[in-house]
Amino acid sequence: MTEKLLQVNSVSRSFGDLQAVKDLTMQVRGGEIFGLMGPDGAGKTTLMRIICGALLPDTGEVLVNGISMNKSPDQARSEIGYLSQRFSMYEDLTVLENLRFFAEVRGLAADVWRPRTLEILDFVGLGEFTGRLAGRLSGGMKQKLGLAASLVHRPRLLLLDEPTGGVDPVTRQDFWQLLIRLVREEHVGVLVSTPYMDEAVRCTYVGMMAAGSLVLEGPPSELRNALEGQILQLRGAPLLAWRRAAANLPDVLDIQVSGTYLHLRVAPGRARAVTRALKQLARERGLSLETLAPTDPLLEDVFNAAIVDHVSTEGLYQINGVQHD
Amino acid sequence: MIQRLRSIIRKEFIQIRRDPRTLGLIIIIPVMQLFLLGYAATNDIRNVAMAVYDLDKSEESRSLVQAYSNAEYFQVIEYVSSEEELQTLIEYGDARVGLLIPPDYSHDLNAGQTAQIGFVIDGSDPSIAKTALSSAQLIGQAYGASIQEERLVRNGMGGINFQPVEVRTQVWYNPTLEDAYFMVPGIVGMVLFTLTSMVTANSIVRERERGTIEQLIVTPIRPWEMVLGKMVPYVILAFINTGEVLLIGSLWFGVPIRGSLLLVFGLSGVFLMTSLGIGLLASTIASTQQEAMMIVYMIFLPSVFLSGFFFPIQAMPKVLQWISYGIPLRYYMSIIRALLLKGVGLPAIQTDVTLLALFGLGLLIIASVRFRKRLD
Secondary structure, three states: OOOEEEEEEEEEEEEOOEEEEEEEEEEEEOOOEEEEEOOOOOOHHHHHHHHOOOOOOOEEEEEEOOEEOOOOHHHHHOOEEEEOOOOOOOOOOEHHHHHHHHHHHOOOOHHHHHHHHHHHHHHHOOHHHOOOEHHHOOHHHHHHHHHHHHHOOOOOEEEEEOOOOOOOHHHHHHHHHHHHHHHHHHOOEEEEEOOOHHHHOOOOEEEEEEOOEEEEEEOHHHHHHOOOOOEEEEEEEOHHHHHHHHHOOOOEEEEEEEOOEEEEEEOOOOHHHHHHHHHHHHHHHOOEEEEEEEOOOOHHHHHHHHHHHHHHHHOOOOOOOOOOO | OHHHHHHHHHHHHHHHHHOHHHHHHHHHHHHHHHHHHHHOOOOOOOOEEEEEEEOOOOHHHHHHHHHHHHOOOEEEEEEOOOHHHHHHHHHOOOOOEEEEEOOOHHHHHHOOOOOOOEEEEOOOOHHHHHHHHHHHHHHHHHHHHHHHHHHHHHOOOOOOOOOOOOOOOOOOOOOOOOHHHHHHHHHHHHHHHHHHHHHHHHHHHHHHHOOHHHHHHOOOOOHHHHHHHHHHHHHHHHHHHHHHHHHHHHHOOOOOOOOOHHHHHHHHHHHHHHHHHHHHHHHHHOOOHHHHHHHHHHHHHHHHHHOOOOOOHHHOOHHHHHHHOOOHHHHHHHHHHHHHHHOOOHHHHHHHHHHHHHHHHHHHHHHHHHHHHHHO
């Protein structure tokens, strides 16, 4: 459980003026699902590509199961299974032909890849579709084929770059079940990037990336605890007027609208003061207020807090997908 | 390494098989080109439509017209009765040339004077006009000479050799001057060039375009293994095409294959290095298959026109002649024509072969270096 399958040590990488990854350090252990969260453009894909050796870092080092990606890329890559964001199987090859090709070019002999392939296809639920052209598979099945191909050589570390992007919710559910079973049965380490906050809860460990850095990391439950007592839920009408009013309060750091609720993050220890101020506003401006109470922090709150703080301290431009008035 | 290469080659073959339309095109296009160019791209001009305006209407004038139509170059389509009519026929394109015989033609001829005739040629298509012009003069001169001889005989001076010099021409390698002899070897070069460069560029760019390269990157496949693995199937196809064109060329068009077939295929292989290199280079520049096609096409056009495929290099302006030295197809054209038509051995074409091989190596090296960079 404690072996470090992946070590990323102070890795940086720039594209021209843009620093996509900044002095980033992280680890993934066996049996762990490390969720890499963050808005588009945070540098998740660049980091993934550096880890699998498709991009060279400007500085820093990547070790896969203790093997340096810089020094012996082939050996390091043989420990990695990689599922890219885009479907990367040959559409004009059948399921089995695809797996055979990727197994053979990784040096697996026929008596190794044949049983392994059948085992994996059964595992992901494609056992009946070996003869089907990959291009004729549904979106979810394509994703499973990609997963199967990345597992065919029994890698210790699995890199999944937004594997559930553009896939329907049922298939997403399915995919995560597979992943959790995989970690339990084969004791691999998984690094998975995803833009979906709800998927973070399924990870054993999450890291939040913003503007090329890991701004926050830890087990999901611990992260949530950090914001205990800082989140208020407000229900009232008109919601837009409430939103404007709340934004004017200096102690309100962040506002999220979710359905008929406002989700307010307030400065530490200021929950009571904000509650009092909002109630006063309701009287003064004649706004109706149904509920106003502290609530359990969501991971979204944690990430938004981390990003807003990070951006304000680093003085960076506003990041996509984060609202702060 | 060998296993990886074998897997890539097998994968490419499966993909070729799964795309029967493309495979069909690869097999059919050379045959189409062969028949199109073998027949359509001909400079043989025969049976040019001729209108005759005969004002003399004598036995002598009819015999002159007969002399022109006997030669197969001209075909009398109409006798006209006015100059306007002649002009209309040429304007409408019904006639390409007009023969004008003045009213005093037979009179002058019988009086021993020089009789004049007029010959009008539609110059809007220079290649027809040139042939018409020279054949009109030749026929006229020959006819004049025969009249001269007749006169001499009539005057009792027969048997005198009135022609001091006689040029006896002999055309080697292509005695009947068949255009197909010239075109067919050229088509071999064109087919090899288009097929290999376009298909190589496309099949590599496709890996990038479809995202499969992402998965290839995390495998131990080396860039050169991928390139070689992709090339092998298409080189085999290219050789099949070569055989196809040569077979039809010799059976249908009667083009001789005088040189050694081994040399033909071997040197075609050398030429393939250059077109594979060009295809590979295009794939490192292009990011979509369309772009790759455009780039290859950009190289293809000047190659076809400056290689001597259609137009003789010697007839080009000096600048274009210099540029043509930078076109690999040029060397292959002269090699393959020499091999097929003249049946020469290696010594006669060694300069072209050496330059072609250098080009091939250079292109492949540059392309591989660039290709490696794009993968990282």
